[in-house]
Amino acid sequence: MAETLFVDRGFAATTVRQIAAAAGVSAGTVMAAGDKRGLLVAIVDRWIAQVRPDPGALPPGAPPAADSAGVDVTDRILLLVLPFLDLFAENMGLAREYGAILVSGSHDSVIFHGLAGVLSDDIERELSLSGLAAERIPSGVSAIYLSYLGTLLAWAGGAAEVQLLIDRLRSVIDFVAHPQGE
Numbered sequence: 001m002a003e004t005l006f007v008d009r010g011f012a013a014t015t016v017r018q019i020a021a022a023a024g025v026s027a028g029t030v031m032a033a034g035d036k037r038g039l040l041v042a043i044v045d046r047w048i049a050q051v052r053p054d055p056g057a058l059p060p061g062a063p064p065a066a067d068s069a070g071v072d073v074t075d076r077i078l079l080l081v082l083p084f085l086d087l088f089a090e091n092m093g094l095a096r097e098y099g100a101i102l103v104s105g106s107h108d109s110v111i112f113h114g115l116a117g118v119l120s121d122d123i124e125r126e127l128s129l130s131g132l133a134a135e136r137i138p139s140g141v142s143a144i145y146l147s148y149l150g151t152l153l154a155w156a157g158g159a160a161e162v163q164l165l166i167d168r169l170r171s172v173i174d175f176v177a178h179p180q181g182e
Helices: 001-010 016-023 027-033 036-050 072-092 092-104 111-130 134-157 164-179
Strands: none
Touching: 001 016, 001 036, 001 111, 016 027, 027 072, 036 072, 036 092, 036 111, 072 092, 072 111, 072 164, 092 134, 111 134, 111 164, 134 164
16 A cells, blocks of 8 residues: 555655555554554665566667677676666655665665676676686776766656666776786
8 A cells, every 4th residue: 555655655654644544554563563654664765676688578679789798898788777876766755765774774785785686697798708807806896886877866866867877877887897918
């Protein structure tokens, strides 16, 4: 019930009493399950857990295949993060609230932190498969993952057009994955 109300009315406009009434329980019962902020974290965590990139799809504007896997490493890495960017873009208001809750430190997200490890491992695998020098891979993983997080923040903050942010993230990935002279 909370999910429907948050999506339809927005997080700030939804009260615990409204959630309780929609669920047919008391406000105390809702509070026993967690406060409103905790409910939102649980909802968005569930959305994140359901997102899986389609390894066969190319992102919009992807250049022709450049390696033996049929897709350039830049696009393979971009494919790993685009579903999560899309998820947050589809639910921008709730994504902003979710991010604010996590940044405030009042609630934690095992899913979001777990996703960091999964994405980092996937990025490391793709960089390794691309032939990037082994000593460059840890720094490359960090640069790409932190650029992805920056893209999420810029996206949520409305700092630029979505395609511009994707293009900037693609440039960072390309810079890391295809260093000059390698």
